[in-house]
Amino acid sequence: MRVKDxxxxxxxxxxxxxxxxxIGFAASSISKIAGEAGISPATIYxxxxxxxxxxxxxxxxxxxxxxxxxxxxxxxSRPIRDTFKQVWTNGFxxxxxxxxxxxxAEQFANSPYSELVNTAEVDKxxxxxxxxxxxxxxxxxxxxxxxxxxxAFLFYPLMYLSNRRHxxxxxxxxxxxxxxxxxxxxxxxL
Amino acid sequence: MRVKDxxxxxxxxxxxxxxxxxIGFAASSISKIAGEAGISPATIYxxxxxxxxxxxxxxxxxxxxxxxxxxxxxxxSRPIRDTFKQVWTNGFxxxxxxxxxxxxAEQFANSPYSELVNTAEVDKxxxxxxxxxxxxxxxxxxxxxxxxxxxAFLFYPLMYLSNRRHxxxxxxxxxxxxxxxxxxxxxxxL
Amino acid sequence: MRVKDxxxxxxxxxxxxxxxxxIGFAASSISKIAGEAGISPATIYxxxxxxxxxxxxxxxxxxxxxxxxxxxxxxxSRPIRDTFKQVWTNGFxxxxxxxxxxxxAEQFANSPYSELVNTAEVDKxxxxxxxxxxxxxxxxxxxxxxxxxxxAFLFYPLMYLSNRRHxxxxxxxxxxxxxxxxxxxxxxxL
Amino acid sequence: MRVKDxxxxxxxxxxxxxxxxxIGFAASSISKIAGEAGISPATIYxxxxxxxxxxxxxxxxxxxxxxxxxxxxxxxSRPIRDTFKQVWTNGFxxxxxxxxxxxxAEQFANSPYSELVNTAEVDKxxxxxxxxxxxxxxxxxxxxxxxxxxxAFLFYPLMYLSNRRHxxxxxxxxxxxxxxxxxxxxxxxL
DNA sequence: GATGAATGAGTGTTCATTCAT
DNA sequence: CATGAATGAACACTCATTCAT
Numbered sequence: 001m002r003v004k005d006x007x008x009x010x011x012x013x014x015x016x017x018x019x020x021x022x023i024g025f026a027a028s029s030i031s032k033i034a035g036e037a038g039i040s041p042a043t044i045y046x047x048x049x050x051x052x053x054x055x056x057x058x059x060x061x062x063x064x065x066x067x068x069x070x071x072x073x074x075x076x077s078r079p080i081r082d083t084f085k086q087v088w089t090n091g092f093x094x095x096x097x098x099x100x101x102x103x104x105a106e107q108f109a110n111s112p113y114s115e116l117v118n119t120a121e122v123d124k125x126x127x128x129x130x131x132x133x134x135x136x137x138x139x140x141x142x143x144x145x146x147x148x149x150x151x152a153f154l155f156y157p158l159m160y161l162s163n164r165r166h167x168x169x170x171x172x173x174x175x176x177x178x179x180x181x182x183x184x185x186x187x188x189x190l
Numbered sequence: 191m192r193v194k195d196x197x198x199x200x201x202x203x204x205x206x207x208x209x210x211x212x213i214g215f216a217a218s219s220i221s222k223i224a225g226e227a228g229i230s231p232a233t234i235y236x237x238x239x240x241x242x243x244x245x246x247x248x249x250x251x252x253x254x255x256x257x258x259x260x261x262x263x264x265x266x267s268r269p270i271r272d273t274f275k276q277v278w279t280n281g282f283x284x285x286x287x288x289x290x291x292x293x294x295a296e297q298f299a300n301s302p303y304s305e306l307v308n309t310a311e312v313d314k315x316x317x318x319x320x321x322x323x324x325x326x327x328x329x330x331x332x333x334x335x336x337x338x339x340x341x342a343f344l345f346y347p348l349m350y351l352s353n354r355r356h357x358x359x360x361x362x363x364x365x366x367x368x369x370x371x372x373x374x375x376x377x378x379x380l
Numbered sequence: 381m382r383v384k385d386x387x388x389x390x391x392x393x394x395x396x397x398x399x400x401x402x403i404g405f406a407a408s409s410i411s412k413i414a415g416e417a418g419i420s421p422a423t424i425y426x427x428x429x430x431x432x433x434x435x436x437x438x439x440x441x442x443x444x445x446x447x448x449x450x451x452x453x454x455x456x457s458r459p460i461r462d463t464f465k466q467v468w469t470n471g472f473x474x475x476x477x478x479x480x481x482x483x484x485a486e487q488f489a490n491s492p493y494s495e496l497v498n499t500a501e502v503d504k505x506x507x508x509x510x511x512x513x514x515x516x517x518x519x520x521x522x523x524x525x526x527x528x529x530x531x532a533f534l535f536y537p538l539m540y541l542s543n544r545r546h547x548x549x550x551x552x553x554x555x556x557x558x559x560x561x562x563x564x565x566x567x568x569x570l
Numbered sequence: 571m572r573v574k575d576x577x578x579x580x581x582x583x584x585x586x587x588x589x590x591x592x593i594g595f596a597a598s599s600i601s602k603i604a605g606e607a608g609i610s611p612a613t614i615y616x617x618x619x620x621x622x623x624x625x626x627x628x629x630x631x632x633x634x635x636x637x638x639x640x641x642x643x644x645x646x647s648r649p650i651r652d653t654f655k656q657v658w659t660n661g662f663x664x665x666x667x668x669x670x671x672x673x674x675a676e677q678f679a680n681s682p683y684s685e686l687v688n689t690a691e692v693d694k695x696x697x698x699x700x701x702x703x704x705x706x707x708x709x710x711x712x713x714x715x716x717x718x719x720x721x722a723f724l725f726y727p728l729m730y731l732s733n734r735r736h737x738x739x740x741x742x743x744x745x746x747x748x749x750x751x752x753x754x755x756x757x758x759x760l
Numbered sequence: 761g762a763t764g765a766a767t768g769a770g771t772g773t774t775c776a777t778t779c780a781t
Numbered sequence: 782c783a784t785g786a787a788t789g790a791a792c793a794c795t796c797a798t799t800c801a802t
Contacts, residue, residue: 005782024302026216030776040784042778051776110300112214114355143373148351148359149366153373156350157342165304166346169338179335183343187377195765220793230767232795241793385761404682406596410797420763422799431797490680492594494735525749528731528739533753536730537722545684546726549718556719563713563723567757575786600772610788612774621772 009047011037016058017104025107030054056116059108062101067125069094074128080136081185087129088158088181092172095162106163143190153187199237201227206248207294215301220244246306249298252291257315259284264318270326271375277319278348278371282362285352296353333380343377389427391417396438397484405487410434436496439488442481447505449474454508460516461565467509468538468561472552475542486543523570533567579617581607586628587674595681600624626686629678632671637695639664644698650706651755657699658728658751662742665732676733713760723757 015037020028030051034041048054070087078086095102108114123130133150136142142150161170161180170176205227210218220241224231238244260280265273285292298304313320323340326332332340351360351370360366395417400408410431414421428434450470455463475482488494503510513530516522522530541550541560550556585607590598600621604611618624640660645653665672678684693700703720706712712720731740731750740746 026301028216029774031774041776042784042786043782045777046782107300110297110355111216145369145373146359148357149370149373152347152350152357152360152370153343153377156346156356160342160346161338165300167338167342169336170342176339180339180342183333183335183339183377187343187373219791221791231793232767232769233765235794236765406681408596409795411795421797422763422765423761425798426761487680490677490735491596523753525753526739528737529746529750529753532727532730532737532740532750533723533757536726536736540722540726541718545680547718547722549716550722559715560719560722563715563719563757567723567753599770601770611772612788612790613786615773616786 008037008039008043012039012044012047012054013058013061016054017062017100020055020107021100021103025111025113052113052116055108055113059105059113059117060122062098062105063122064125065098065101066094066105067122069098070126071128076128076132076135080132080139080141081189083132084154084185085181088154088184089177091155091158092162092177096172102162103164106159106165140190142188145188150188154184157184198227198229198233202229202234202237202244203248203251204290206244207252207290210245210297211290211293215297215303242303242306245298245303249295249303249307250312252288252295253312254315255288255291256284256295259288260316261318266318266322266325270322270329270331271379273322274344274375275371278344278374279367281345281348282352282367286362292352293354296349296355330380332378335378340378344374347374388417388419388423392419392424392427392434393438393441396434397442397480400435400487401480401483405491405493432493432496435488435493439485439493439497440502442478442485443502444505445478445481446474446485447502449478450506451508456508456512456515460512460519460521461569463512464534464565465561468534468564469557471535471538472542472557476552482542483544486539486545520570522568525568530568534564537564578607578609578613582609582614582617582624583628583631586624587632587670590625590677591670591673595677595683622683622686625678625683629675629683629687630692632668632675633692634695635668635671636664636675639668640696641698646698646702646705650702650709650711651759653702654724654755655751658724658754659747661725661728662732662747666742672732673734676729676735710760712758715758720758724754727754 012033015033016028019033019036023032030044031041033054034044044054048057070090072090073086075083075086130147133142133147137144157180161167162172202223205223206218209223209226213222220234221231223244224234227234234244238247260277262280263276265276268276320337323332323337327334347370351357352362360370392413395413396408399413399416403412410424411421413434414424424434428437450467452470453466455466458466510527513522513527517524537560541547542552582603585603586598589603589606593602600614601611603624604614607614614624618627640657642660643656645656648656700717703712703717707714727750731737732742
């Protein structure tokens with residue numbers, strides 16, 4: 001893979017997301033993605049080793065963007081609850097702005113492709129959150145639980161509530177988002 | 191005339207689940223499922239209209255079993271917290287016993303196939319839970335929230351914690367399960 | 381093949397004709413014909429050895445009916461031109477009443493299945509015409525030509541003009557039919 | 571990028587004709603045609619949208635060739651009878667040289683595929699004949715009949731007499747061809 | 761006599777990928 | 782760098798036919 005045209009690279013990511021969201025993982029094909037991106041199927045193989053690598057790197061790219069978004073205005077000096085609330089709000093804002101990318105990631109994460117992801121790389125994008133969580137535990141503000149357990153009541157509900165497939169009834173108003181955060185905080189706070 | 195074989199019917203469901211779990215939704219094919227079930231691909235079309243219907247009915251069958259499992263020893267006369275705790279425990283017990291079915295359902299629910307499910311039929315299996323939830327709200331034991339919002343902090347964390355793809359770090363010991371339930375209850379209780 | 385239910389036998393012929401006309405030879409299948417006839421595919425094999433034999437015998441049955449129709453009111457004692465004119469009129473009347481059967485025969489006759497027909501048996505149904513033709517030649521009323529050559533200008537134009545696929549512009553009014561016969565007769569008369 | 575191969579294109583047409591003639595429309599398949607042409611079934615889809623389009627375009631190509639052949643040495647300045655005689659002779663010459671193509675066209679024209687043909691395009695190839703016919707009617711050399719009616723006694727008998735399936739008894743000698751033309755002319759001349 | 765279950769072989773078509781240009 | 786041509790392998794699905802009931 002020779003990196004040359006960054007515009008094309010980006011168009012390719014977007015086409016991949018669009019096609020997968022429109023017709024699903026199973027029906028998505030290299031030629032359809034190429035068609036959507038306005039390039040030849042053969043050209044994809046200049047930018048990506050194979051189909052698998054295209055999908056995985058698209059996912060990682062999304063995760064990178066999500067990590068960036070969640071950490072916007074991140075300020076460790078503020079109280080831990082405020083920090084998490086900011087992340088929570090950022091999360092819903094990201095979904096509102098990047099619905100397609102989010103939907104793709106949800107589908108991807110539940111497919112066997114997800115096993116091919118370099119988890120260390122992805123985790124890196126969320127490291128500050130991990131550290132803040134640990135600080136919260138040490139300061140006895142958060143329950144003495146594992147990161148997974150906290151995620152189950154913080155990040156995962158966020159995803160559930162944002163997922164239109166699962167949760168069409170939840171309106172993403174500021175009020176509702178605040179209400180939901182209170183619930184999440186009740187779950188994890190000591 | 192030979193009689194339609196219920197054993198074969200069941201073997202087909204199990205083969206479908208197994209294949210999808212092993213190689214994923216996208217790579218699963220009728221012929222692979224048939225091979226796993228030890229029958230001819232053509233035979234599948236005697237039992238199911240097409241691939242879609244095979245997958246959907248497999249999912250609905252799993253959901254039926256899950257509903258049944260969650261409602262085991264269901265007793266509305268007990269305190270609402272106890273009722274939910276029972277459901278919670280039943281849920282983890284179901285996953286422990288039916289890991290494959292659970293994994294299939296997780297993948298299915300995040301695929302576009304999920305749009306083909308008759309949601310009314312599936313919801314029916316979980317109706318008593320809905321009613322208990324509503325009773326909890328009326329009795330001011332549970333926060334005044336929608337069913338979706340409660341699910342985000344009760345059923346969905348259960349699934350997350352049970353999902354080995356997402357959450358390999360959480361050990362499903364009784365202790366951990368109890369701890370997690372406390373968190374869920376903290377989130378939804380008034 | 382055990383002949384048992386003549387009603388079913390007839391329904392089978394009609395279903396065969398209908399299906400072939402609706403979807404064409406290539407797409408016609410035993411199961412579709414069985415469906416149209418309201419019986420099981422397996423039952424067809426009680427009445428017919430295989431698909432081929434079903435189609436061929438349907439064709440022969442049609443030809444029998446056509447022969448019968450053409451020879452209605454056949455009277456060798458009348459002038460030869462009148463005899464042929466009667467046959468000509470009968471032919472168009474047959475098509476008007478048995479459009480489906482006619483269309484089937486046209487499709488069949490141009491397929492390789494036609495090679496499987498016992499031509500001697502079919503020719504038998506049209507023998508009186510052959511004899512009248514020969515009489516016409518002997519009496520020097522008709523040109524000294526082969527039966528094939530006469531057919532090319534008598535029976536075949538009849539079929540062409542009746543074939544909606546080829547000839548949608550020709551209206552089958554009595555006047556047009558008379559006019560066309562005059563042309564046919566001009567061609568073959570001495 | 572490899573260049574689309576015109577030789578392959580032609581081989582494909584010929585293979586299509588050959589297979590259809592050998593085993594019939596109903597039994598002809600893409601893979602058999604590909605096998606005959608010495609290419610992969612998938613390659614056919616580079617040259618043709620689908621099976622239907624392959625068959626239809628093969629037919630149109632044949633019709634184009636037939637039109638060209640019929641109009642060889644076409645000279646409107648000669649007497650109308652001579653013009654038609656020339657066309658008639660050309661027709662039999664075409665069949666003699668292109669038996670396979672002719673047989674394919676006969677089968678095709680009697681199949682439901684024929685409905686997919688752009689008739690305007692095909693008619694164009696035969697337009698000069700149409701005009702000559704109209705001139706003949708105006709000059710009161712030919713009966714005042716429709717083009718269809720004339721075809722029934724000119725082109726169609728030509729096809730019948732050339733069709734080995736229908737007409738094995740007619741020998742295509744010059745003498746017989748002349749004799750048959752006299753009959754056709756008797757039918758249509760005023 | 762009648763039929764639904766069963767299947768191996770086949771259908772038209774699309775796939776991910778390679779390669780010559 | 783980019784691509785259209787090419788393909789073996791696979792796809793979902795239907796076929797004609799058999800057979801136990």
